[in-house]
Amino acid sequence: MNEKCMMKKSIDSICFSILETELFLDTHPRDQKALHMLREYRRRKREAIAAYEAKFGKYIVTTDDVPASDRWCWIDSPWPWERQV
């Protein structure tokens, strides 16, 4: 696995930790340890995405992104269901 894939995988795993913590907080909204973990994961996500984007460009294109060129790059391949070769 190359560095780009490794960094992407690391962001995805932090995103997964965030999702898990959010689900837990739905039924434990006053759990201070979980709230602390959520803040920590979100900080790590910001840092990991910044590090990735400094090296490789956008982590994922969103519709909020101002197109760098004169075209709407939201529609560009690959779409998520397409095999990443």
Place this chain on the structure above:
Amino acid sequence: MWKYEKKLQYPVNIKNPNPKYAKIIISQYGGPDGELGASMRYLTQRYGMPYNEVKGILTDVGTEELAHLEMICAMVYQLTRNLTPEQIKASGFDTYFVDHTASVYPVAASGLPWRAEYIQSKGDIIADLHEDLGAEQKARVTYDNLIRLIDDPDILDPLKFLRQREIVHYQRFGDAKHTHSNRFIYKVHNQKKGLSKHGSPLCFYSSSLL
């Protein structure tokens, strides 16, 4: 509203197309215990729920199920690329192909299209959460069965991830049920002490009856 993130929750990258596997995996999209039913069940039940904890978990799990539905569709899509007519006939995929070509359509492995009868929205927190707990276990068993029938590691990896999610969702719905039970005990306690004017526990189950 929802906002689309242009990525899968967990990667699906299947090297070898296999229409036979596609035909059974599609059950986790449009089958009786599939992800389409799961997302519709939870997102629909939200409106009958009296507590914010339960509205929250149904919203977030229902949303995650949409991401799972997308993973299942990605698997079916990748398993049905570049097929020859011979492969389609030999694999038994021809009975699906004749109606849908290689597009994705919500059916069970048996070919039965998705039906709204697969889900319930009863407007009662106990009835609905018990259905949700059962639904997660049935989906888990369906993943168990797929894992028994499939031997390609590229397919097994995302299937195992999805199987684990069923278990986590079961835990979270269990927590939601406990949240309710605790409130119920508190309420009965208050009623005994004459602190509440609400009469029967029935009123407690559904806020709309109060």
